[in-house]
Amino acid sequence: MNDLEAAFNDFRDDLTREIHTFGEPEQACFFQRYSQIAAENGDCIDLTYTPVRKEGVFGHQIDGYALDVERGELYLAICDFRADEELQTLNQGQIDSLYRSAERFLKSAQHPDFVNSLEETSPAFEAAYPIFHQYGHIKRVRVIIFSNARFVARKKSVDSKEISGKTFTYNLLDFTRYADILGSRNGSEPIEIDFLEINGSPLPCLNAYTGSSDFASYLVVMPGELLAKIYGLYGPRLLEQNVRTFLQAKTKVNKGIITTLDQSPEMFFAYNNGLTATASGIEMMELPGSIPAIRLIRNLQIVNGGQTTASILYAKDNKDADLQRVFVQMKLSVLDEDLIEKFVPKISRYANTQNKVSEADFFSTHQFHIELEKISRRLSTPQKEGTFTTTKWFYERARGQYKDQRAYGTASNRKKFEAEFPIEQRIEKTDLAKYELSFDCQPHIVSRHAQKCFMSFAEKIDQVWKVNPDNFNEGYFRESVAKAIIFRWTDNMIAHSDWYKEDRGYKAQIVTYSIAWLVNHVKKISDMSIDLQQIWNRQDVPEVLKITLELCAPAVAKIIKDAPSNVKNIGEYSKFQACWSAVSSLQINLPVDFKNALIDKTEIKQQKKDDIAVKKIDNEIEFEEHLFGLFPHLGEIISFAYANKLLSPNSNAALTKLTAGKINLNFAEKDALKKLFANMKEEGYEFP
Numbered sequence: 001m002n003d004l005e006a007a008f009n010d011f012r013d014d015l016t017r018e019i020h021t022f023g024e025p026e027q028a029c030f031f032q033r034y035s036q037i038a039a040e041n042g043d044c045i046d047l048t049y050t051p052v053r054k055e056g057v058f059g060h061q062i063d064g065y066a067l068d069v070e071r072g073e074l075y076l077a078i079c080d081f082r083a084d085e086e087l088q089t090l091n092q093g094q095i096d097s098l099y100r101s102a103e104r105f106l107k108s109a110q111h112p113d114f115v116n117s118l119e120e121t122s123p124a125f126e127a128a129y130p131i132f133h134q135y136g137h138i139k140r141v142r143v144i145i146f147s148n149a150r151f152v153a154r155k156k157s158v159d160s161k162e163i164s165g166k167t168f169t170y171n172l173l174d175f176t177r178y179a180d181i182l183g184s185r186n187g188s189e190p191i192e193i194d195f196l197e198i199n200g201s202p203l204p205c206l207n208a209y210t211g212s213s214d215f216a217s218y219l220v221v222m223p224g225e226l227l228a229k230i231y232g233l234y235g236p237r238l239l240e241q242n243v244r245t246f247l248q249a250k251t252k253v254n255k256g257i258i259t260t261l262d263q264s265p266e267m268f269f270a271y272n273n274g275l276t277a278t279a280s281g282i283e284m285m286e287l288p289g290s291i292p293a294i295r296l297i298r299n300l301q302i303v304n305g306g307q308t309t310a311s312i313l314y315a316k317d318n319k320d321a322d323l324q325r326v327f328v329q330m331k332l333s334v335l336d337e338d339l340i341e342k343f344v345p346k347i348s349r350y351a352n353t354q355n356k357v358s359e360a361d362f363f364s365t366h367q368f369h370i371e372l373e374k375i376s377r378r379l380s381t382p383q384k385e386g387t388f389t390t391t392k393w394f395y396e397r398a399r400g401q402y403k404d405q406r407a408y409g410t411a412s413n414r415k416k417f418e419a420e421f422p423i424e425q426r427i428e429k430t431d432l433a434k435y436e437l438s439f440d441c442q443p444h445i446v447s448r449h450a451q452k453c454f455m456s457f458a459e460k461i462d463q464v465w466k467v468n469p470d471n472f473n474e475g476y477f478r479e480s481v482a483k484a485i486i487f488r489w490t491d492n493m494i495a496h497s498d499w500y501k502e503d504r505g506y507k508a509q510i511v512t513y514s515i516a517w518l519v520n521h522v523k524k525i526s527d528m529s530i531d532l533q534q535i536w537n538r539q540d541v542p543e544v545l546k547i548t549l550e551l552c553a554p555a556v557a558k559i560i561k562d563a564p565s566n567v568k569n570i571g572e573y574s575k576f577q578a579c580w581s582a583v584s585s586l587q588i589n590l591p592v593d594f595k596n597a598l599i600d601k602t603e604i605k606q607q608k609k610d611d612i613a614v615k616k617i618d619n620e621i622e623f624e625e626h627l628f629g630l631f632p633h634l635g636e637i638i639s640f641a642y643a644n645k646l647l648s649p650n651s652n653a654a655l656t657k658l659t660a661g662k663i664n665l666n667f668a669e670k671d672a673l674k675k676l677f678a679n680m681k682e683e684g685y686e687f688p
Helices: 003-022 026-041 092-109 112-116 123-137 175-183 195-199 224-238 241-249 255-263 265-271 306-319 337-355 359-365 367-378 401-407 411-420 429-439 450-467 474-495 498-502 507-525 532-538 543-561 577-584 592-597 601-643 649-659 667-682
Strands: 048-054 060-068 073-080 140-147 159-163 166-173 192-194 203-207 215-223 275-279 281-287 291-298 301-304 327-335 394-396 426-428 528-530 598-600
Touching (some): 003 026, 003 175, 003 474, 026 048, 026 140, 026 166, 026 175, 060 092, 060 123, 092 112, 092 123, 092 166, 112 123, 166 224, 192 195, 195 291, 224 327, 255 265, 255 306, 265 327, 301 306, 394 429, 401 411, 426 429, 426 474, 429 450, 429 474, 429 507, 474 532, 474 543, 498 543, 507 528, 543 577, 543 592, 592 598, 598 601, 601 649, 601 667, 649 667
Parallel strands (some): 073 140, 140 166, 275 327, 394 426
Antiparallel strands (some): 048 060, 060 073, 159 166, 192 291, 203 215, 203 291, 528 598
């Protein structure tokens, strides 16, 4: 069995598990899995699942859509799901047929007769109505096929063509690409751009390095027309993931950039800060006069200037801007693939400093994630009723961590790992955002899909972290796991309920709104909260809480689906405060003994104080252990701190003591060392 076949078997096992867990049809689970990967990779933004099929010669099909009105971009996704146990192949003829079926749906959605003929609660109407309503604003249509078959001919470029005045780009996420993305080190699939093919000529550049470091730097003047063309083809895949997430969450284009492009295109180079980009490799050639030029670039990622790039394409599509007179300066750093994960976040962070981008925009490398990861690897659960062993919950701060660790070592090691960290006890960071914001009574934010939900959560966490990072301790992790247990049980309960099976749709919204309603209701009627510690101790939802949620969910579903008469799209309606206001005012008679699932807030406050106190002690122990490990490197540390003028009187005194073999540092000296080490990291020092 080759690697691709092994990956396909793992995929089938994971999909079967998700079908059982979520109680959804295999097509729906397949779409959710592929659309999540595609959004993270930059092939699309968060998609809404809207399975639409009409058979026949002139039939049509789409399975999901997303509309970015601000940028005038429509995404249409089509599923090619194969239920076969063996990996199948996909040919160009089948792909072209699927593309045409999506084009036919779009053509139909332009006409009022088609839209009016649809049932307003149907997936077809949910997709067609916003397309019909916003059709005049759509400039670009990105069509993507999701397939668990293997495309037999690999294309390096993305196709595009013009249809009725709109630019169509065509993309394919077959199983080979899917497996490549999952297996990639930096969490995305490299893009290879051949400038001779796409531009007709290479890109002149200036060397900006001496050749003695681990990476090469170049200065490039990028023609605006070429940049728009590349972004038009590849879209957010060009953007480093944190920048991509940020732009998806905050979609407004930069009006100042648009004004310059529209009114003074020849001044763009002078006014704009330009781009900072990275690549894993380039191929060079010489132009006449021995001018160096880039012929081909691999894994191009824009780490600063994403808004500039998106705004240039917007100006071309919507303002007919003359990009022939637009040039953009680009600083390009070429790093070995082994160094990308290490240096790209730093380049991204430093390059964006001048634009005052929040720390939350770099949340994938935030210390919060690292802290939760550490806790999850050491904190065992209490024994669940009926079992004799403890387990752990695996917090996956980077995609693929669980799979990589499970695959490490022998078959015996794998079984041991799966026993310690059961696969159903894996929490992804985007899932954590859903759980936390649901319990924070923000279901309308959760309903905005993974990327926007995650950014909102990131900003909240970053604010709390800056005030006191000790809030994120073992107590916080236990509560997060308890929220995960409630959320997942509620999701499963709804999926298998008769009332839901009779009228499927909007399960994700019903889950988050039901939990938010219950939490909000408890706040309004008492000075108590749901006892999350009890759930952690039991590793299960108490029976009385199960009964309560079973009462809440259908009532909440009715309110969401019985939207005001002026609402044409329930999925969009659920993303706004108005929907939450309607649901939160709902009255439901709860069981009398529901209070047994609650705990007084004063007890919670005391427990949080205790958890923070324990965390502070743990921090001191960890810091002292860290100091012992630094003894062999003190000379190097002192030299770096001195050369960069980072030493304070207290940090200097502390280092002098340590050099003399004394470890009895006072509080001021320890605090000064902590600040010194943080500043050294900011300056690029790598601690052992």
